[in-house]
Amino acid sequence: MNLKVDTISQHFGGLQALSSVSFEVAPGAIHGLIGPNGAGKTTLINILSGLYRPSGGRVYYRQKALHRLRPHQIANLGVARTFQNIRLFPSMTCLENVQAAQHLIAGRPLLPQLLRLPAAGKEDRDLEAKARATLGRVGLDGKAAWLAKNLSYGERRRLEIARALAANPTLVLLDEPVAGMRRNEAAQVADLVRALAAGGMTILLIEHNMAFVMALCTMITVLNFGQVITTGRPEEIRSHREVIEAYLGREKSHA
Amino acid sequence: MEHLVQFYAIYGSLINFIGLNALLALSLNVTLAAGMLSLGNAAFAALGAYTAGILTVHYHLPFIPAIAAGAILPGLAAVVLGLPVLRLKGVFLAMATLAFGEVVRIAAVNLEITGGAEGLTGIPNVTNVWMIYLALALAAYFVAVLRRSQLGWGLLSIREDETAAACLGIPIFRYKLLAFVIGAMLAGLAGALYAHLNYLITPRDYGFFIAVDLLIYNIVGGTRAWYGPVMGAALLTALPEILRGIGVAAGPIRMGVNGLILLLVILFLPNGLASLINRPRAVTATPEASGQRA
Amino acid sequence: MNLFAQQLINGLFIGSVYGLFAVGYTLVFGVLDILNLAHAAVFTLGGLSALWLAQHAGWSIWIAFPAATMLAGLLGLLLNAVAFAPLRHRSDSQFSGLISSIAMAIVFEALSLGLFGARAVRFPAGTVKVHIWQLGPSVTITSLQVSIVAVVVLLMVALTLFLKRSRAGKAIRAVAENERAALLLGIDVRGIIAFTFFISSALGGAAGILYGLYFDSLGPDMGRSIELKGLAVIILGGMGSIPGAILGGLAFGLSEVLTVAISGTSNLRDAVAFMVLFAILLLRPSGLLGRARMREA
Ligand SMILES: Nc1ncnc2c1ncn2[C@@H]1O[C@H](COP(=O)(O)OP(=O)(O)OP(=O)(O)O)[C@@H](O)[C@H]1O
Numbered sequence: 001m002n003l004k005v006d007t008i009s010q011h012f013g014g015l016q017a018l019s020s021v022s023f024e025v026a027p028g029a030i031h032g033l034i035g036p037n038g039a040g041k042t043t044l045i046n047i048l049s050g051l052y053r054p055s056g057g058r059v060y061y062r063q064k065a066l067h068r069l070r071p072h073q074i075a076n077l078g079v080a081r082t083f084q085n086i087r088l089f090p091s092m093t094c095l096e097n098v099q100a101a102q103h104l105i106a107g108r109p110l111l112p113q114l115l116r117l118p119a120a121g122k123e124d125r126d127l128e129a130k131a132r133a134t135l136g137r138v139g140l141d142g143k144a145a146w147l148a149k150n151l152s153y154g155e156r157r158r159l160e161i162a163r164a165l166a167a168n169p170t171l172v173l174l175d176e177p178v179a180g181m182r183r184n185e186a187a188q189v190a191d192l193v194r195a196l197a198a199g200g201m202t203i204l205l206i207e208h209n210m211a212f213v214m215a216l217c218t219m220i221t222v223l224n225f226g227q228v229i230t231t232g233r234p235e236e237i238r239s240h241r242e243v244i245e246a247y248l249g250r251e252k253s254h255a
Numbered sequence: 256m257e258h259l260v261q262f263y264a265i266y267g268s269l270i271n272f273i274g275l276n277a278l279l280a281l282s283l284n285v286t287l288a289a290g291m292l293s294l295g296n297a298a299f300a301a302l303g304a305y306t307a308g309i310l311t312v313h314y315h316l317p318f319i320p321a322i323a324a325g326a327i328l329p330g331l332a333a334v335v336l337g338l339p340v341l342r343l344k345g346v347f348l349a350m351a352t353l354a355f356g357e358v359v360r361i362a363a364v365n366l367e368i369t370g371g372a373e374g375l376t377g378i379p380n381v382t383n384v385w386m387i388y389l390a391l392a393l394a395a396y397f398v399a400v401l402r403r404s405q406l407g408w409g410l411l412s413i414r415e416d417e418t419a420a421a422c423l424g425i426p427i428f429r430y431k432l433l434a435f436v437i438g439a440m441l442a443g444l445a446g447a448l449y450a451h452l453n454y455l456i457t458p459r460d461y462g463f464f465i466a467v468d469l470l471i472y473n474i475v476g477g478t479r480a481w482y483g484p485v486m487g488a489a490l491l492t493a494l495p496e497i498l499r500g501i502g503v504a505a506g507p508i509r510m511g512v513n514g515l516i517l518l519l520v521i522l523f524l525p526n527g528l529a530s531l532i533n534r535p536r537a538v539t540a541t542p543e544a545s546g547q548r549a
Numbered sequence: 550m551n552l553f554a555q556q557l558i559n560g561l562f563i564g565s566v567y568g569l570f571a572v573g574y575t576l577v578f579g580v581l582d583i584l585n586l587a588h589a590a591v592f593t594l595g596g597l598s599a600l601w602l603a604q605h606a607g608w609s610i611w612i613a614f615p616a617a618t619m620l621a622g623l624l625g626l627l628l629n630a631v632a633f634a635p636l637r638h639r640s641d642s643q644f645s646g647l648i649s650s651i652a653m654a655i656v657f658e659a660l661s662l663g664l665f666g667a668r669a670v671r672f673p674a675g676t677v678k679v680h681i682w683q684l685g686p687s688v689t690i691t692s693l694q695v696s697i698v699a700v701v702v703l704l705m706v707a708l709t710l711f712l713k714r715s716r717a718g719k720a721i722r723a724v725a726e727n728e729r730a731a732l733l734l735g736i737d738v739r740g741i742i743a744f745t746f747f748i749s750s751a752l753g754g755a756a757g758i759l760y761g762l763y764f765d766s767l768g769p770d771m772g773r774s775i776e777l778k779g780l781a782v783i784i785l786g787g788m789g790s791i792p793g794a795i796l797g798g799l800a801f802g803l804s805e806v807l808t809v810a811i812s813g814t815s816n817l818r819d820a821v822a823f824m825v826l827f828a829i830l831l832l833r834p835s836g837l838l839g840r841a842r843m844r845e846a
């Protein structure tokens with residue numbers, strides 16, 4: 001298995017945000033993670049990317065234990081992510097946001113660089129071309145010179161995806177990638193996600209828009225109050241009694 | 256040639272100080288690149304100055320190894336200080352480095368080997384103008400290359416958003432420590448050169464207000480490229496001479512102009528004087544953006 | 550032993566002035582999360598203008614004191630309008646505010662140099678009548694010391710009541726707690742921030758006057774010596790905590806005189822304080838009385 005979440009628990013003080021969550025994600029899958037507000041979805045992604053150390057349980061990615069690693073070590077294993085509350089590099093341009101992510105994989109250690117004068121120029125141009133291509137994949141090639149903080153909300157979300165892709169990941173964790181996007185913008189992102197998965201990348205994504213999730217995902221895990229209700233294919237999820245109750249219950253409590 | 260000699264005879268010490276201050280400003284620039292507001296670089300310069308000075312005065316070491324030691328010891332001190340302190344952020348980091356600076360200053364006042372409050376005297380006068388500017392050129396080249404390297408991009412990312420940077424594979428703490436150490440070594444180098452320029456160093460040479468000056472050079476010049484801090488240091492170091500040249504003699508006015516320049520820059524040129532030079536990059540951004548690259 | 554008791558008393562008096570200075574510092578930090586490094590320059594101008602009023606205008610200190618305190622408060626308004634308000638919308642306002650306050654500090658220091666000259670000056674003899682009371686064989690306390698503490702206590706009680714009871718005080722606390730929420734509650738946030746600067750700077754100016762009276766010496770660089778101490782004090786007490794600043798001030802004053810008494814030299818006076826500051830930053834960055842801030846994930 002590609003990604004294996006094994007009996008993960010997380011509590012914050014007295015609050016049990018996740019209890020014994022287990023599921024697996026196949027290589028090349030587009031795996032959805034859904035559930036009502038506060039279900040623990042973001043908490044799980046934070047554990048997968050090393051921001052939180054789980055109170056219990058294990059996570060393996062390609063047989064490597066992630067649960068003891070620091071965020072940068074996990075990233076170096078090929079895991080990239082986006083953030084629900086968008087964390088771009090605000091006063092860098094779009095292009096620089098992508099280049100910053102690129103430079104980490106493209107090497108460029110300082111010492112050799114010091115001794116090799118303008119030869120680095122060609123390499124820089126190649127990298128820049130690559131960065132522009134990555135921006136193109138999310139439809140931001142026209143905004144390369146814009147500062148990230150001046151983008152619209154949807155554009156920022158797309159730039160975050162581009163930045164994650166620039167690190168050449170094999171597993172991407174997307175936390176509500178199309179929240180606040182217009183429909184055609186969301187459809188663009190769905191196409192991109194499909195293309196990435198077709199290219200062998202594994203995707204784990206959180207999303208509240210059910211239609212979007214059902215149409216896009218190959219597998220779905222449903223969380224409620226920190227527990228897995230079920231994992232299954234979209235058509236199984238759609239007809240699952242507890243899932244329906246969890247969502248209807250939420251509608252009721254909102255009313 | 257004769258003009259040059261004459262010019263140097265009049266303005267020599269100003270030229271030397273511009274070079275040394277620019278070097279110090281660059282040392283802080285490396286730390287600022289990662290968003291770390293350190294007020295410890297003046298203290299690192301003091302460590303470098305005293306280390307090199309003590310080695311040549313008391314141990315009769317040759318100049319070059321003494322200078323090298325003057326850069327290396329502050330680097331080691333930066334590791335020891337950085338390990339606990341770099342977990343702090345923002346003003347708390349500034350306060351901790353400031354406290355370190357005060358402790359260094361008080362130590363220099365109280366130790367015997369540093370010459371106490373009167374300072375360390377009898378330091379051989381070996382530093383000359385080309386050494387200072389060679390060191391400055393190397394440091395500027397280093398900072399320019401650093402900016403384009405993996406480390407440089409990592410530092411900028413850390414300044415922008417630490418969490419996001421970590422999730423892109425940047426070892427936050429290691430990078431911060433590295434920047435802190437590089438800054439300390441450059442500051443130490445400047446201090447060591449200064450010690451051998453002047454016969455004498457005293458604990459007052461590197462107090463809190465010097466640390467603030469280094470910050471001011473960076474803000475006035477701009478922190479985004481190597482020439483920013485160099486410009487800032489050059490302008491503000493030469494300012495008293497410039498003002499004297501146009502007939503402003505009174506101390507308070509000179510001081511007030513200093514403060515006003517800083518105020519105007521922070522209000523209207525958030526990226527410093529350097530942003531007046533590299534306009535082209537900002538032109539393609541939105542109009543609002545060009546003034547806002549902070 | 551008597552010397553020791555005398556030192557303790559002196560430490561408490563000077564500590565109360567440090568505390569008063571630090572309260573103004575910490576008030577602005579609590580509301581804006583910004584360090585106002587011009588606070589020490591306001592302290593200087595407060596002290597020097599009270600002296601000018603007493604000496605050249607011939608006012609009684611009991612009138613010069615409140616007048617100079619008000620003047621310092623006005624400087625605070627100026628400070629806010631020039632150095633802080635224009636930067637508030639910027640994403641790096643914590644950093645740029647720090648820098649612009651440094652700029653204003655330099656301008657203010659230049660101003661006091663230009664207006665009052667570079668030499669150290671003192672209040673005219675007899676500005677305050679000084680009685681000396683004998684508490685023990687060689688322990689004395691002066692009426693000046695007592696008045697200083699009385700003024701500090703008075704100001705602190707007034708400030709506390711003001712923050713707890715009055716509408717404006719409650720608004721200040723609301724803005725400190727959560728600016729956005731305060732705005733939604735219909736609080737005039739900009740006005741409240743300006744008002745906070747007024748109070749903070751008035752307290753700083755008052756501290757400058759008391760400091761000048763206590764040490765019987767004022768000069769354009771008197772702020773420099775208290776600047777670092779003030780920073781140490783607010784960290785010690787917890788950034789933004791008013792009782793913390795007072796306690797921190799007293800602790801700092803005591804540590805100063807005790808270090809001198811024990812080591813026998815004034816050279817180490819600040820060393821202990823800064824080492825304590827350092828330790829506190831590492832062990833308990835929120836200070837002795839500060840709230841721990843939530844860490845964002
Ligand atoms: N750092 C933290 N400290 C304390 N509690 C936390 C922390 N992070 C999350 N929680 C709590 O854990 C629970 C799960 O939160 P989480 O953000 O994972 O939910 P979510 O499923 O992503 O919800 P949403 O759909 O609203 O984004 C919530 O009750 C939240 O308040």
Ligand SMILES: [Mg+2]
Nearest residue numbers: 041042043084
């Ligand atoms: Mg969430």
